[in-house]
Amino acid sequence: MRFSVLVTLFGVGAVLMAVAVVFMYGTDGADEPRTPADHGRRLFRLQGCATCHAIGGGISRGPDLAGLIPRLSARLTDAAYRDHLDSLQVARPDVYAFFAPRYEGIFSAQGDERIEAWFAQHLKNPRFDHFTGLMPDYDHLTEEQIERLTAFIMTLK
Ligand code: HEC
Known part of the structure; x- marks a missing residue:
């Protein structure tokens, strides 16, 4: 039981992190200057x-x-x-x-x-x-x- 709660929390954390990364950096970096x-x-x-x-x-x-x-x-x-x-x-x-x-x-x-x-x-x-x-x-x-x-x-x- 406790283990599954931990797994769920970890899962939620990972999703939040992914959302934050996409939010901060965008999905394809198309706007980032390269040259x-x-x-x-x-x-x-x-x-x-x-x-x-x-x-x-x-x-x-x-x-x-x-x-x-x-x-x-x-x-x-x-x-x-x-x-x-x-x-x-x-x-x-x-x-x-x-x-x-x-x-x-x-x-x-x-x-x-x-x-x-x-x-x-x-x-x-x-x-x-x-x-x-x-x-x-x-x-x-x-x-x-x-x-x-x-x-x-x-x-x-
Ligand atoms: C307030 C308006 C204004 C701003 C802001 C401005 N310019 Fe100009 N620019 C002019 C004008 C007017 C001329 C025509 C020559 C003159 O009057 O000095 C000119 C001329 C030029 C020319 C020569 C164009 C030609 O065909 O002879 C270039 C290149 C140029 N500017 C680049 C820039 C760059 C790069 C920036 C930003 C770092 C910039 N200008 C910011 C108004 C501006």
């Missing part, structure tokens, strides 16, 4: 990026980020970026001089690394090469968060 890009996608939401940036349609205060990477590649070729910087230098030589070391850093990287270097600067201070920009600074992000956000935006082809 750096998954983490970045989640950060994009948690850091409020998604409140200003749609990706492929919807209301967007800032640019819609669909097709971002081809767009950035075109904007960051030596010739295109130099042209853009020249016009900044003419408009605001003082601000240009202040940010000049950052432009050198971008020119010294090539290909995807140039895009990544640009994006890191853009997060730190979006006005560094767009003096009248409206996007807020994200200079509170850690290196790891920047890496994860970068992995995510690199998927926006």
Whole structure:
């Protein structure tokens, strides 16, 4: 008799534990980030990026980020970026001089690394090469968060 009570209690305990585990972790873990890009996608939401940036349609205060990477590649070729910087230098030589070391850093990287270097600067201070920009600074992000956000935006082809 006593043994069967114990078995029953144990059974009830096990069921409760299972319910608690499912409740805490979900059944399939589908929402859990796995790759750096998954983490970045989640950060994009948690850091409020998604409140200003749609990706492929919807209301967007800032640019819609669909097709971002081809767009950035075109904007960051030596010739295109130099042209853009020249016009900044003419408009605001003082601000240009202040940010000049950052432009050198971008020119010294090539290909995807140039895009990544640009994006890191853009997060730190979006006005560094767009003096009248409206996007807020994200200079509170850690290196790891920047890496994860970068992995995510690199998927926006
Ligand atoms: C308050 C609105 C706002 C928030 C929040 C915001 N952005 Fe922006 N973002 C903008 C605007 C506006 C621009 C256009 C350039 C500018 O005005 O600075 C922009 C430009 C960009 C661009 C360049 C897009 C292009 O096509 O040129 C990228 C990439 C970007 N933001 C990523 C992010 C990420 C990642 C976050 C979150 C960490 C974020 N933004 C948060 C408003 C915002």
